[in-house]
Amino acid sequence: MRALHRAYAVDLHETQSVDQPEQIRAARRAAWRLQQGVTVQKQPPRRAVVDDGDSAFEALPVPILQITPEGLVCRANRLARHLLEVDDATQMPMSDLVEGLGRPVADWLADGFNGRGLRRPEIVRASRPKAELFVQITLGQITTPRGPRLVAVLHDATELKTLEAQFVQSQKMQAIGQLAGGVAHDFNNLLTAISGHCDLLLLRHDEGDPEFSDLEQINQNANRAASLVGQLLAFSRKQNLRPELLDMRLTLSDLTHLLDRLVGERVALSFDHDPSLSMVRADKRQLEQVLMNLVVNARDAMPNGGEIRIETRRHRLAQPLKRDRVEVPVGDYVLVRVTDEGTGIAPDKLPKIFEPFFTTKRTGEGTGLGLSTAYGIVKQTGGYIFADSDPGKGAEFVLYFPAHDRPETMVVAPAERKPRVTAPSGEGVVLLVEDEAPVRAFASRALRMRGFT
């Protein structure tokens, strides 16, 4: 405060010696206060003296507005007009320029005139610009010959907001993942017990038995539930992967037959492969699941038929790629692009499609787990998945997998294939350690049936 008073005194002292109209002096005082109170506090006041208040205000290196008690902008310097994308802001209500305070702009300004909340920055959304723009605004109060005014110093806070949104999104995905993973783990144990006991019962009933078909039903449904749980585990990245070096083209051609059957007759499937494709390191079964999910979604989006294109490309990123709030680092990638000509995805839905249980399909037609599973698997493989859509024209999913070019230097764990031995039966004592009671009960029954104690 003392510094401000001193600056004010110096200012008055200097202006008094020059014969200038009151308006220019007032503007100079305003510019002084800004210099002192908000922007370049550390500079000694003398060096910032300029001869003309208007041009000083106009040329200040920060975007600044002056606001009347009625909430109208009475002055806006060049940087402020540029930031807010207006040619002339004078006489515009502040409430037309910014929004998203969580309370009326007029109240906030009235508080400012009453000396409350001054110098406490608020982040608001600018209403004018087409691209999203967040502005941090700090208010200060001044007195001009024409009455009190608020001075608003603006600062582009879009990057900050974007980072914040990115952080919130990743926290959300992580929380959902943890929840899903936890639930799935418990469920998995219960399902093991259910299908285990069911297997035991099936051993005692043969096909002619009146109970056999019911038992079969229980078994089949338990298996279906287990595969759903498997998807949840994949999303929460808790599944064990068996990564191997794969040629995406071969994986796709192995899958062609199945995909063709999946899409049906109305939908055509076309492939376009890069002849010089690198290898990727992934779990083959899981990769197949990702591709199948994408193709099934594309099919569902084209009830009247159309074409699904699957492209593979070798892709070198020389610059980090920023997209959908993530950054893909520089490097070589194998790119898989799945494009369809279906209904597309509305822009407001696009950010949600990778969330578990997000679906636009009717109950029973979709669980909303397809894309979240794909997301989890791709992430776990060290890759990236992006979606883009032209609503009405179709959707495009692009997957980036890190390229693995030198298989000879890669140590690939040989897929351990233990010879299948027929379940041993015999005598002896087995110490069974299992924390889940239902699973323990089933396992000990099964062991006892084989003659162990």
Ligand SMILES: Nc1ncnc2c1ncn2[C@@H]1O[C@H](COP(=O)(O)OP(=O)(O)OP(=O)(O)O)[C@@H](O)[C@H]1O
């Ligand atoms: N190719 C696409 N074209 C249009 N919309 C799509 C496409 N792919 C996904 N979507 C939208 O994203 C939503 C989520 O897809 P996701 O695969 O996760 O779930 P689902 O297909 O609804 O159900 P599930 O795959 O579990 O059977 C879909 O309901 C759909 O609205």
Ligand SMILES: [Mg+2]
């Ligand atoms: Mg799906």
